[in-house]
Amino acid sequence: MTQQTDAQAPEQSQEQIFDAALEQYKSGTPAKDLIPTFKALCDHDASNSAAWTCLAWLYLLDDKAEPAYKAAVRSVKLNRTxxxxxxxxxxxxxxxSRKGVREHVEVAQQAVRMVPELAEEVIExxxxxxxxxxxxKAALRIKSWLFDKES
Structure with a gap:
């Protein structure tokens, strides 16, 4: 499946495009190759928190922190939990280098402590x-804060 058909094929639903792109990610497709698809999904439905979450993650993997931040903010606004x-x-x-990281780490800590399945997913x-x-480095720090500390 090509990026053009991912984002523009009218015969595919947005959910099908999302699922296909997610499968491509799971099979090892580089983040930079999937960013346009998830960007198109977010453009098509700005209220799709899952697409914004994926887009933020892909930007992070591609070492694009500023667009990752913007996508992550949108994702959290859409689904605070x-x-x-x-x-x-x-x-x-x-x-x-923004301030306020602790609040988000603490919310994530509470959730992963209460729901073991969430902890497994975040670790994975x-x-x-x-x-x-x-x-x-940032991922190593977050992993340590979430799972190696007793707080």
């Missing part, structure tokens, strides 16, 4: 991020 959105925002804030995502972007 989404743990991965909070993690993405904290990562982007660290990478852009951070580990995947570290595979795709080795020695990613």
């Amino acid at each position: 989404a743990v991965q959105s909070r993690v993405n925002l904290a990562l982007a804030m660290l990478e852009t 995502n951070l580990e995947e991020g570290l595979r795709r972007r080795p020695n990613w």
Whole structure:
């Protein structure tokens, strides 16, 4: 599937495009190749918090902290309880040297402590991020704050 058909094929629903792009990500497609698809999904439906979360993550993986921050802010505004959105925002804030990281880390900590499945998902995502972007300092810090500390 090409980027052009991902974002513009009228015969595919936005959900199908999202699912196909997510599968491409899972199969190892580079983040930079998927950014246009998720950007198009966000442009098509600005209230799709899952698409904004994915777009923020892809920007982070592609070392584009400023657009990641903007996408993560939008994602958190749309769904304040989404743990991965909070993690993405904290990562982007660290990478852009913004203040206020602690609030988002604390919200994520509370969620992962209460729901083990969320903890597993966040750990998997951070580990995947570290595979795709080795020695990613912000991800290592967030992972440590969320899972290595007793607080």
